[in-house]
Amino acid sequence: MASVSLKHVRKSFGRTEVVHDVDIAIEDGEFVVLVGPSGCGKSTLLRMIAGLEEITSGEIHIGELLVNTVAPKQRDIAMVFQNYALYPHMTVFGNMAFSMKLAGCGKREQRERVGEAARILGLEAYLDRYPRQLSGGQRQRVAMGRAIVRKPQVFLFDEPLSNLDAKLRVQMRTEIRELHQRLKTTSIYVTHDQIEAMTMADKIVVMNGGHVEQIGSPLELYDFPANLFVAGFIGSPAMNFLDGILVTTPMGRGVRIAPDSIVSIESTREPDGRQVVLGVRPEHLMIKESQSAGMAANDAAGIEAEVIVTEPTGADTQIFCRVAGKEVVAISRQRHLFPAATRIRLAAQSGKTCLFDSDTGQRL
Amino acid sequence: MNGQPIRRWLDNRNALGILFMFPAAAILVVFLTYPLGLGVWLGFTDAKVGRGGEWIGIENYQWLWEDSVFRLSIFNTFLYTVVASVIKFGLGLWLALLLNRRLPFKSFLRAIVLLPFIVPTVLSAIAFWWIYDAQFSVVSWALVKLGVIDEYINFLGEPHLARASTIAANVWRGVPFVAICLLAGLQTISPTLYEAAAIDGATPWQQFRNVTLPMLSPIIAVVMTFSVLFTFTDFQLIWVLTRGGPINSTHLMATLSFQRAIPGGALGEGAAIATAMIPFLLAAILFSYFGLQRRRWQQGGRDS
Amino acid sequence: MADSEQREGMHYLESFPRRWVTVYIPLLLFLFFLLFPFYWMGLTAFKPNAELLSTEGNPFWVLEPTLQHFRKLFIDTSYPSWMWNTIIISVVSTFLSLAASVFAAYAIERLRFKGSHQLGLAIFLAYLVPPSILFIPLATMIFQLGVFDTRWALILTYPTFLIPFCTWLLMGYFRSIPFELEECALIDGATRWQILTRIVLPLAVPGLISAGIFAFTLSWNEFIYALTFISASENKTVPVGVITELVEGDVYHWGSLMAGALIGSLPVAVMYSFFVEYYVAGMTGAVKE
Numbered sequence: 001m002a003s004v005s006l007k008h009v010r011k012s013f014g015r016t017e018v019v020h021d022v023d024i025a026i027e028d029g030e031f032v033v034l035v036g037p038s039g040c041g042k043s044t045l046l047r048m049i050a051g052l053e054e055i056t057s058g059e060i061h062i063g064e065l066l067v068n069t070v071a072p073k074q075r076d077i078a079m080v081f082q083n084y085a086l087y088p089h090m091t092v093f094g095n096m097a098f099s100m101k102l103a104g105c106g107k108r109e110q111r112e113r114v115g116e117a118a119r120i121l122g123l124e125a126y127l128d129r130y131p132r133q134l135s136g137g138q139r140q141r142v143a144m145g146r147a148i149v150r151k152p153q154v155f156l157f158d159e160p161l162s163n164l165d166a167k168l169r170v171q172m173r174t175e176i177r178e179l180h181q182r183l184k185t186t187s188i189y190v191t192h193d194q195i196e197a198m199t200m201a202d203k204i205v206v207m208n209g210g211h212v213e214q215i216g217s218p219l220e221l222y223d224f225p226a227n228l229f230v231a232g233f234i235g236s237p238a239m240n241f242l243d244g245i246l247v248t249t250p251m252g253r254g255v256r257i258a259p260d261s262i263v264s265i266e267s268t269r270e271p272d273g274r275q276v277v278l279g280v281r282p283e284h285l286m287i288k289e290s291q292s293a294g295m296a297a298n299d300a301a302g303i304e305a306e307v308i309v310t311e312p313t314g315a316d317t318q319i320f321c322r323v324a325g326k327e328v329v330a331i332s333r334q335r336h337l338f339p340a341a342t343r344i345r346l347a348a349q350s351g352k353t354c355l356f357d358s359d360t361g362q363r364l
Numbered sequence: 365m366n367g368q369p370i371r372r373w374l375d376n377r378n379a380l381g382i383l384f385m386f387p388a389a390a391i392l393v394v395f396l397t398y399p400l401g402l403g404v405w406l407g408f409t410d411a412k413v414g415r416g417g418e419w420i421g422i423e424n425y426q427w428l429w430e431d432s433v434f435r436l437s438i439f440n441t442f443l444y445t446v447v448a449s450v451i452k453f454g455l456g457l458w459l460a461l462l463l464n465r466r467l468p469f470k471s472f473l474r475a476i477v478l479l480p481f482i483v484p485t486v487l488s489a490i491a492f493w494w495i496y497d498a499q500f501s502v503v504s505w506a507l508v509k510l511g512v513i514d515e516y517i518n519f520l521g522e523p524h525l526a527r528a529s530t531i532a533a534n535v536w537r538g539v540p541f542v543a544i545c546l547l548a549g550l551q552t553i554s555p556t557l558y559e560a561a562a563i564d565g566a567t568p569w570q571q572f573r574n575v576t577l578p579m580l581s582p583i584i585a586v587v588m589t590f591s592v593l594f595t596f597t598d599f600q601l602i603w604v605l606t607r608g609g610p611i612n613s614t615h616l617m618a619t620l621s622f623q624r625a626i627p628g629g630a631l632g633e634g635a636a637i638a639t640a641m642i643p644f645l646l647a648a649i650l651f652s653y654f655g656l657q658r659r660r661w662q663q664g665g666r667d668s
Numbered sequence: 669m670a671d672s673e674q675r676e677g678m679h680y681l682e683s684f685p686r687r688w689v690t691v692y693i694p695l696l697l698f699l700f701f702l703l704f705p706f707y708w709m710g711l712t713a714f715k716p717n718a719e720l721l722s723t724e725g726n727p728f729w730v731l732e733p734t735l736q737h738f739r740k741l742f743i744d745t746s747y748p749s750w751m752w753n754t755i756i757i758s759v760v761s762t763f764l765s766l767a768a769s770v771f772a773a774y775a776i777e778r779l780r781f782k783g784s785h786q787l788g789l790a791i792f793l794a795y796l797v798p799p800s801i802l803f804i805p806l807a808t809m810i811f812q813l814g815v816f817d818t819r820w821a822l823i824l825t826y827p828t829f830l831i832p833f834c835t836w837l838l839m840g841y842f843r844s845i846p847f848e849l850e851e852c853a854l855i856d857g858a859t860r861w862q863i864l865t866r867i868v869l870p871l872a873v874p875g876l877i878s879a880g881i882f883a884f885t886l887s888w889n890e891f892i893y894a895l896t897f898i899s900a901s902e903n904k905t906v907p908v909g910v911i912t913e914l915v916e917g918d919v920y921h922w923g924s925l926m927a928g929a930l931i932g933s934l935p936v937a938v939m940y941s942f943f944v945e946y947y948v949a950g951m952t953g954a955v956k957e
Binding site for chain 2: 691694695698699701702703705706708709712720721727728767768769771772774775776779780781782784787793794796797798799800801802803804805806807808809824825827828831832835860885888889891892895896906907908910911922925926928929930932933936937940941944947948951952
C-alpha cells in the first residue's frame with residue numbers, strides 16, 4: 001500500500017490542455033473518488049496515474065517513487081476498466097492469473113492467490129467459465145478479482161459500474177466498499193455519478209473543465225461546497241439557486257429574492273445591497289401554511305412560490321415550484337398534493353443556506 | 365542487465381513499428397513499388413525478351429497511337445468494363461435484395477451463389493469455352509430445339525457475338541461478388557427503418573428509393589469501384605475464351621499487353637500498353653477514395 | 669440479426685403466389701444461370717467422347733459415364749505435378765504473406781507510430797495495383813534473379829497482392845479489439861510482444877482464418893504470373909497447365925479439360941464449403957473497411 005501524490009500535473013493533447021495544474025494528495029489506504037461531468041479530465045488523470053498516458057508536466061508519486069517515466073507494469077497498480085477489459089479467450093482463472101503468469105509465478109502460487117480472490121468475491125464456482133458466459137455483475141467481480149490477486153499498492157477504477165443496471169450498481173457499490181474496508185488498499189475511483197462518489201468515498205475530488213474544484217469528505221462537500229459548481233453537482237435533486245440582494249431586517253440578515261420574499265440567513269460579513277446567489281438544498285425548503293394571504297405580507301422570512309407539479313416518490317414528495325422566475329424544488333416528508341398553480345410559501349431552514357458571489361461563483 | 369536496452373527499445377512505438385513493418389514493406393517495395401516504376405521505365409525503352417532496352421523516349425506511345433489494334437483495345441476495354449459493370453451492378457443488386465428476403469435455406473443459398481466467384485476463373489472459363497463451342501454449344505442446341513434459331517450460333521467467331529459472350533462470362537463471375545457484398549451492406553440497415561417507412565406510408569418502391577439506396581450508396585460506390593477495377597484489368601477470361609480474337613475484336617489492354625510482350629517478345633511495347641492503363645486506374649482509385657471519405661462522413665466522422 | 673428478440677415483421681402481408689413471382693422464380697433463374705456451368709463442367713467430365721460429339725440425344729444427361737478423361741489427365745499429362753505445385757505455392761505464399769501482414773497490420777493499427785496512417789493508405793493503394801500492369805517488369809526481375817521457371821518465381825510474387833489484402837483485412841480485425849484489453853495487459857505486466865501473441869492474435873483468429881482462406885484461393889486462382897513466369901510443363905500450376913497442355917493444335921480434349929477444371933476447382937470449393945462464413949467475412953470486410 002502506498003500514498004499517491006499529484007503535484008502541478010498537466011496534460012495536453014497537441015495544443016489543447018485538458019488537465020490544468022492539478023494537485024491532489026492521497027493518503028495511504030484512502031478511497032478517493034474523482035468525480036465530474038464527462039470531459040472534465042478525470043479519466044485522463046487516472047490514466048496518467050496508471051501510466052497509460054504521458055504526463056505533460058508536473059510530478060506523480062506512488063509511495064516514494066516518482067513514476068513519471070515508469071512503465072505501467074512497474075508502477076505496482078491494478079486497474080478495473082469501464083468495459084471490464086476481460087480477455088475473452090481466457091477463462092476466469094486465466095484472466096485472474098494472467099499477470100502472475102507473465103511474472104513467472106509458479107502454478108501453485110497462481111492457484112492459491114486466484115483461489116483466495118475468488119473466495120472473497122464469491123467466484124469459486126465460475127473459475128472455468130469464459131467471460132461471455134457470465135452476467136454483468138460476475139464480469140465486474142472478475143475484473144476486480146484480477147486486480148486483487150496482484151496485491152497492488154493502488155487500485156484504479158475507471159467508471160467500473162456504468163455498464164451495470166441500476167439495481168446491480170447499488171449492490172456492487174457496497175461490495176467494492178466492503179472490499180476496500182477489508183483490503184485497505186489505496187483506491188482511486190473515477191465516476192461521473194455523484195451518488196457513487198458520496199456513498200463510496202473517504203475523500204472526493206470534484207473536477208470540472210480540467211480543474212480541481214474542491215477536495216473534501218462527502219459531507220464536507222455537501223454541506224460546505226466551495227463554489228456554485230460543486231454545490232450544483234453534489235446532491236440529487238440539485239441545490240436550488242436564487243439570485244438576490246443582501247438586506248438587514250428586524251429579524252436579522254436576509255436575502256431578498258423578490259419584493260415580498262426574503263430568506264433569512266445566518267450572519268455574514270458581507271454588506272447590505274450586495275448581489276449574491278442563495279443556495280438552498282431541496283430538503284431544507286419547508287412549506288409554510290399555504291394560501292393564508294393575510295399573514296403573508298408580514299412574514300418577511302418566506303418565499304412566494306407557485307406550484308408547477310408535485311411528484312410523490314412514496315418516501316417523500318418533491319414539489320416543483322416557480323420562484324421569481326426560477327424553478328425551485330422542495331422535498332417534503334409530508335404527502336402534499338398541490339394542484340398546479342397553487343400559490344404556497346416556502347421557508348429555508350435556518351443555518352442551512354449557502355451564499356455565493358454572483359460574479360465568481362465562489363462561496364462567501 | 366544486458367537485455368534491458370533491447371527491451372526498452374522494443375517497447376518504443378516507433379522502433380517497434382519499423383521492425384514490424386519491415387517484412388511486409390520490404391516485399392512490397394521490392395516486388396511491387398520497384399516493378400511499378402520499372403514498368404513505366406520499360407515503356408520508354410525498346411526492350412525485347414532476352415535483351416535490355418535502350419531509352420527511346422515516347423516512341424512506343426507514338427507508335428501505339430498510330431496502331432489501330434491498340435486503339436481498338438482501348439475501345440474494347442471501355443466497352444467491356446462499362447457494359448459488364450452496369451449489368452453486374454443491376455443483377456447483383458437484384459440478387460442481393462432477393463437474398464435479403466426471408467428465405468428457406470438462406471445461408472446455404474448465399475454459400476452456393478458465391479461459387480462462381482471462388483472457383484478459379486480460368487477453370488470456369490473453360491466451361492464457358494465449351495458452352496460457347498461453335499459446333500456443340502448446348503445453348504445453340506436448346507435454342508434450335510425450341511425453334512428460336514435454325515443454325516448453331518458461332519458465339520466466339522463473330523466480333524459482336526464474341527464481345528457479348530465474353531461480357532456474359534464476366535458477368536457470371538462478377539454478379540456473386542457484387543451481390544454478396546451488397547447483401548452484407550443491406551444486412552446492416554436496421555429493420556426499424558423499414559418499419560418506420562411502412563408506417564409513414566411508403567410503398568415498397570419508395571422504401572427502396574428512400575431508405576435502401578441512400579443507406580447502401582457508400583458501399584455501392586466501393587464495391588463498384590473494385591468491380592470496375594477488376595474488370596478493367598481483366599486478362600484471364602479473354603485469354604482463355606478468345607485470345608483477343610476474332611480479328612482483335614475482344615482484345616483488352618491487358619491481353620494486348622501480354623500478347624505483344626510475352627509471346628511477341630516486345631517487352632517495351634507491352635509495358636507501354638500496361639502503363640497506359642495507369643491513368644484510368646488512378647481515376648477509379650480516386651473515385652474509390654472519395655467514396656470511402658463519404659462513407660466516413662456518413663458514419664458520423666468518429667475518427668478524423 | 670442484430671436483435672435477439674424474435675421478429676416476423678410484415679411478412680404476413682405478402683400472399684404466397686406473389687412471393688413466387690417476385691422472389692422464388694427470379695431466384696431460381698439466378699441459381700440456374702450461376703450454377704449451370706458447374707453442372708455442365710461435371711457432366712462433360714464424365715461423358716465419353718462419342719456422346720460428347722454427337723448431336724443426337726439429350727445433351728443434358730450422360731448415358732454411359734466414364735472415367736477415361738480423368739485417367740488420361742493423370743496418366744498422359746503432368747496433372748499430378750501441377751496440382752502439387754499449386755498446393756505448395758499457395759500454401760507457402762499464403763503463410764509468408766499472413767505472417768508479414770500480421771506484423772504490418774498490428775503496427776499500423778495499434779502501435780500508431782509516426783506515419784502509420786499514411787502507411788495504411790499506401791497498403792490500400794497497393795491492394796488496388798492489378799497484376800496485369802506488373803507482370804512485364806516482374807518477368808524481367810524474375811529472369812535476372814534466376815528463379816524463372818521455378819516455384820520461387822511465384823512464391824515471391826504472389827505476396828504482392830496477398831500482403832496488401834491480408835494487411836488491410838487484419839487492420840479491420842485489430843481495430844475491433846478494444847484498446848482497454850491491451851492497456852489492461854500492459855498494466856498486468858505484458859510486453860508488446862506478449863500483448864501481440866497472447867491477447868491480440870488469439871482474438872484475431874477469425875480474422876486470420878478469413879485472411880488465410882481468401883489468400884489461399886487468390887493464389888490458387890492466380891493465372892497471369894503463372895502463365896508468364898513458368899514455361900516447363902512439370903512446373904506449371906493447375907490453371908496454366910490445363911489451359912496450355914490439354915489443347916493440341918486444333919484438337920480440344922473437352923472431357924479432360926473439364927475433368928482438369930473440375931479437380932482443379934475442388935480444393936478451393938471444399939475449403940470454401942468449410943469456411944463459408946470466414947470467406948464471406950473476408951470478402952465483404954475488405955470492401956467495407
